[in-house]
Amino acid sequence: MMRYNKIILAGGNGYLGTVLAKHFSLLADEIVILSRKPGMDTRNIKTLIWDGQQVGQWADSLNGADLLVNLCGKNVNCRYTQKNREEIINSRIIPTRLLGKIIAEQENPPKLWINITSATIYRHAEDRPQDEINGEIGTGFSVEVCKAWENSFFKTETPKTRKIALRMGIVIGRKDGAFPRLLNLVKLGMGGKQGNGEQYVSWVHEEDAARSILWLFEHPTIEGIINCTAPAPVKNHFFMHAIRQVFGMPIGLPAPAWLLVIGAKIIGTETELILKSRWVKPTLLLKSGFKFKYPKIDVAVLQILDPEV
Numbered sequence: 001m002m003r004y005n006k007i008i009l010a011g012g013n014g015y016l017g018t019v020l021a022k023h024f025s026l027l028a029d030e031i032v033i034l035s036r037k038p039g040m041d042t043r044n045i046k047t048l049i050w051d052g053q054q055v056g057q058w059a060d061s062l063n064g065a066d067l068l069v070n071l072c073g074k075n076v077n078c079r080y081t082q083k084n085r086e087e088i089i090n091s092r093i094i095p096t097r098l099l100g101k102i103i104a105e106q107e108n109p110p111k112l113w114i115n116i117t118s119a120t121i122y123r124h125a126e127d128r129p130q131d132e133i134n135g136e137i138g139t140g141f142s143v144e145v146c147k148a149w150e151n152s153f154f155k156t157e158t159p160k161t162r163k164i165a166l167r168m169g170i171v172i173g174r175k176d177g178a179f180p181r182l183l184n185l186v187k188l189g190m191g192g193k194q195g196n197g198e199q200y201v202s203w204v205h206e207e208d209a210a211r212s213i214l215w216l217f218e219h220p221t222i223e224g225i226i227n228c229t230a231p232a233p234v235k236n237h238f239f240m241h242a243i244r245q246v247f248g249m250p251i252g253l254p255a256p257a258w259l260l261v262i263g264a265k266i267i268g269t270e271t272e273l274i275l276k277s278r279w280v281k282p283t284l285l286l287k288s289g290f291k292f293k294y295p296k297i298d299v300a301v302l303q304i305l306d307p308e309v
Contacts, residue, residue: 002218004028006065006111011052011072011098013039015176016116016168016209021045022242023210030183032061039056044124052095059102061213068110068161070099073149080141080270092149100156112217115153119167119280121146121203126198131283132167132225134308142272144216150225162223169229169280173206175302183305184241185252192254199277203227205294205303215290227282232296236274239297246301 003267007024009017012033021031021040021185031045039047048058052072060069072095074087096115103109122130123138130136137143173282190228204212244252262272282290291302294300 002027003218004164004217006030006032006061007064008032008034008065008068010034010050010068010070010095012069013037013047014071014075014101015173016117016206017172018072019171019206020071020210020213023207024214025212028066032065034058034061035099038087045288048222052091053098057097057103062099062110064100064108065110065117065195065223066102066112067213068099068113069213070113070115072096076142076145076270077266077273078149078270085141088145089145089148089305092118092145093109093152097150100109100153100158102152103158103161104156105208106160109158109161112220113158114164114165114166114213115163116214117149117153118142118146118165118229119169119277119278121167122278122280124154125279126200126277126278129279129281131281133283135227135280140272162175162220164299165225166213166216166224167225167229167280168209169202169204169227169233171206171209172203172300172304174307182240182243183247186240186249188249189249189251190253190255191249192252193237193240194255194260195236195275196255197235197240197254199275200233200279201236202233203238203239203281203297203300204228204230205292205300208292208294209292212285212290215285216290222284222288226284227280228285229280229282230295230297230300231286233279233281234297240296243299245296247307287306 007028013035033047034048034050050058078084088090120142279303
């Protein structure tokens with residue numbers, strides 16, 4: 001198994017960043033998290049303070065790194081007010097431009113820079129899967145965010161640093177993210193289909209998300225746009241059924257679209273996060289030989305709810 005010198009996680013104090021830090025710490029001599037506030041510090045993990053807008057002492061940490069993973073961005077689980085829209089866009093584009101500027105000027109910059117973007121860039125799809133080769137870009141605010149984000153990423157020339165925009169599906173795990181919230185609905189007997197239940201969910205187990213990043217580092221011919229979703233996306237009604245079945249809940253009241261609209265307004269989010277059909281395939285990852293440890297939703301849910309299995 002490959003040993004890594006140094007891995008940088010920009011904006012790495014959120015759910016996925018924590019998952020990556022834990023996974024990578026077993027394989028790397030040093031993990032550096034760039035965060036706006038103090039965070040994880042262990043034997044080989046340290047947190048450096050940055051604001052994502054200005055060059056600081058943290059910039060020196062990029063020198064000599066094997067891998068930089070940029071996870072910056074305000075959570076999209078909010079109402080798309082003008083203020084939130086600006087924060088969502090700026091919190092992605094400004095740090096990306098800053099990192100690009102520093103990398104372009106360094107003598108020994110990271111070998112690989114991965115920007116974690118989103119599989120929501122593809123259109124609402126119930127007719128056929130979307131991949132890196134034949135996928136069609138969608139419309140709407142969230143898509144425009146992804147487009148601007150990826151444009152800012154690829155615009156900077158970094159001749160010494162390979163770049164990958166990793167279009168991530170919904171990352172599922174036990175401690176945070178979407179899964180615990182869906183599990184809570186299941187526990188309350190309200191874990192039925194959402195809307196008509198026909199919309200696809202493109203998900204990925206947190207461990208496969210981490211494994212795929214290291215796989216991309218170890219295969220230096222891969223660059224550009226890569227999808228990171230499990231190879232077997234499922235419809236929403238099947239996704240919720242899998243959680244109920246593994247948990248052992250026989251009933252699951254459905255949530256019709258009109259009720260979701262009301263609920264979204266109450267809790268301050270958008271129904272698009274639930275009702276958009278994301279049917280995304282990881283064609284290039286699979287073609288490169290990557291093997292998903294959790295390719296199917298029932299296996300993934302079983303591992304999340306019973307890690308000893």
